[in-house]
Amino acid sequence: MKPDLRTALALKPRVGDGAMATYLYQLGLPVGVSFEEFNLLKPDVIADVHRRYANAGAEIIETNTYSAQHNKLSRYGLEKKTEEINAAGVAIARRAVGQEAYVVGSIGAVRGGAGKNVRTATVKRDFEEQVGALLAAGVDGLLLETFFDLEELSLALSIIRKKSDISVICQFAVEDAERTHDGIPLPEAFRRLKGEGADVVGFNCRSGPNGILRAVETLPRDLGLPLSVFPNAGIPDYVDGKVVYSATPEYFASSAIRFADAGARLIGGCCGTTPEHIAAIAKALQNYSPVQIAKAPAEAPEVRQSIDVASDLSEPQSDIPPTELEPSIVDLVRERHTVIVELDPPRDLDIAKFMAGAQALKEANADALTMADNSLAVTRMSNMALAALLKERVGIRPLAHIACRDRNLIGTQSHMMGFDALGIDHVLAVTGDPAKFGDLPGSSSVYDLTSFEIIRMIKQLNEGIAFSGKPLKQKAKFIVGAAFNPNVKHLDKAIQRLERKISAGADYIMTQPVYDPELIVRIAEMTKHLSVPIFLGIFPLASGRNAEYLHNEVPGIQLSDSVRERMSGLEGPVGRAEGVKIAEELLDVAMEHFNGIYLMTPFMAYEMTVSLTEYVKKKSAHLTSVN
Known part of the structure; x- marks a missing residue:
């Protein structure tokens, strides 16, 4: 007879299961429906998913009841079936795995995302109804998962x-590695939950293994409770109309050992994970022996490009008046080496660090600063506003990303008209990461336009024609860029896709970061027939962990084995120095084949991209004098 769940989790690391909703999506089931209703409509499908996870080695199986609450089910007219759906979820899981695994009732937050304004009385009613139904159905435990705020989690507990x-297992979804969404330091939140009766505390969703490991490492080892971790399979990407995840089962296997060493006793997966990921975790933990490791200092939360950090710098004021920014970036790159540097807008209202970085890059002679449009679907300050400030205060050319995700046709044309009025004429058209995986998961992804269509529509404004086909009183002057990911198995197919973007009207191309000199040469050879210039992406690595995160969790980025080896174990100034050195070596190759260089700033450490901009300018001057 197996021990109760509380005892089992105290004995050794246990394997949890993986995603339900995203896995059903991968199996071909539609989105925009209640996956919990499948407990009634497709019980055999749900049972099959549970069996797959159990066969992969999962010892704890979650019921398909995450959103089976009155308020959420009411969106589909199912609120009167709340108890039935929850009871069916438990029965399906129990029938699928028998007594071989523990069945825990999954309960999600009622608030969060678009539900922030749900009244406390409604929240309380929904929890009481769902908890009662799950307990009556005979679960082995309850899992409170993807909670953002301590107060709501405390109420459910x-x-x-x-x-x-x-x-009871209590899990937060956190963006900040040190505190909950409502600002409570994580150690304080977990100690409070322990005092209120939690048996296990931890994290799920929002981040891949790297981000959740950072959060775990901020916790003191004297919490006195087992930890649980259920990371996503990296950052989702939107490819050809489908959401895909990049983190491999092998990466999850190595992450499982790191989690166990850091004190985790329940390790599973969230969005994007599959039975293959769980099988890799189970195999990695099969003969696990705990080791004592030193606690690493917490670093900045994971991001694909740059994040803002606290700064006491005052906002820089340039004595350079606004200028006519001619010739265009396309004209410049046809004549000489030209540097675009990415500097992401802040996630709060403090722009001091951003403006200081912009000023430093201006002084380093960067040719343009590019700003993402809420990259990773994380809310940031408007790049339109910051672009206007860059022109006015710093005197450097802004280049704004335009994502298809956030605006419908009306909003997109309005947005572009605003850029035109401000004289901001350089843009990069991108699809945009799906909204449900950002910091406001209740928001919607619009996607009225594809990246091809948005390029065509913006170039249509240059003809003085609105999206509707009606004439405008004057013509816009947009220089439109397109994104290109060369880190793919079939580069020829990626280039064919790129050719379509050029046919749609793209004036220049900006690539994802490349870390392989041989690939740089291949890209040059295979794109020499193209009629538009390419800005090759270089992203200096900040640390060994940063390198592994980018390689395993971020769509469109692949590091060479040699680069990962060189960065392995390096942190802090030593890691950043090696990252710059690797970037310089890549630039040596890139500048032989491309005039366009696209530098991305990691963790808002603009000193790194300032150094690399100066390197490009100095090397370019030398090459010019030699020739």
């Missing part, structure tokens, strides 16, 4: 403890 002494 208190309702459970009034009804039962059952094992």
Whole structure:
């Protein structure tokens, strides 16, 4: 007879299961429906998913009841079936795995995303109804997952403890590695939950293994509770109309050992994970022996490009008046080496660090600063506003990304008209990461336009024609860029896709970062027939962990084995120095084949891209004098 769940988690690391909703999506089931209703409509499909995870080695199986609450089910007219759906979820899981695995009832937050304004009385009612149904159906434990705020998680836990002494796992979804969404330091939040009766505390969703490991490492080892971790399979990408994840099962296997060493006793997967990921975790933990490791200092939260950090710098004021920014970036790159540097807008209202970085890059003679449009679907300051400030205060050319995700046709044309009025004429058209995986998961991805269509529509404004086909009173002057990911198995197919973007009207190309000199040469050879210039992406690595995160979790980025080896174990100034050195070596190759260089700033460490901009300018001057 197996021990109860509380005892089992205290003995050794246990394997949790993986995603339900995203896995059903991968199996071909539609989105925009209630996956919890499948407990009634497609019970055999749900049972099959549970069996697949159990066969992969999962010892804890979650019921398909994450959103099976009155308020959420009411969106589909299912609120009167709340108890039935929850009971069916438990019965399906139990039938699928029998007594071989623990069945825990999954309960998601009622608030969060678009539900922030749900009244406390409604939240309480929904938790009481769902908890009662799951307990009555005979679960082995309850899993409170993807909670953003301590207060709501505490309320759900208190309702459970009034009804039962059952094992309870409490998991936050965090963006900041040190505190909850409502600003409570994580150690304080977990100690409070422990005092209120939580048996296990931890994290799920929002981040891949790297981000959740950072959060785990901020916790003191004296919490006195087992930890649980259920990371996503990296950052989702939107490819050909489908959401895909990049983190491999092999990466999850190595991450499982790091989690176990850091104190985790329940390790599974969230969005994007599959039975293959869980099988890799189970195999990695099969003969696991705990080791004592030193606690690493926490670094900045994971991001694909740059994040803002606290700064006491005052906002720089340039004595350079606004200038006519001619010739265009396309004209420049046809004549000489030209540097575009990415500097992401801040996630709060403090622009001091951003403006200081912009000023430093201006002084380093960067030719343009490019700003993402809420990259990774994380809310940032408007790049339109910052682009205007760059022109006015710094005197450097802004280049703004335009994502298809956030605006419908009306909003997109309005947005472009605003850029034209401000004299901001350089843009990069991108698809945009899906909204549901950002910091406001209740928001919608619009995608009225594809990246091909948005290029055509923006170039249509240059003809003085609105998106509707009606004439405008004057013509816009947009220089439109397109994104290109060369880190793919079939480069020829990626180039064919790129040719379509050029046919749609793209004036220049900006690539994802490349870390392989041989690939740089291949790209040059295979794109020499193209009629538009290419800005080759170079992203200096900040640390060994940063390198592994980018390689395993970020769509469109692949590091060479030699680069990963060189960065392995390097942190802090030593890691950044090696990252710059590697970038310089890549630039040596890139500048032989491309005039366009696109530098990305990691963790808002603009000193790194300032150094690399100066390197390009100095090397370019030398090459010019030699020739």
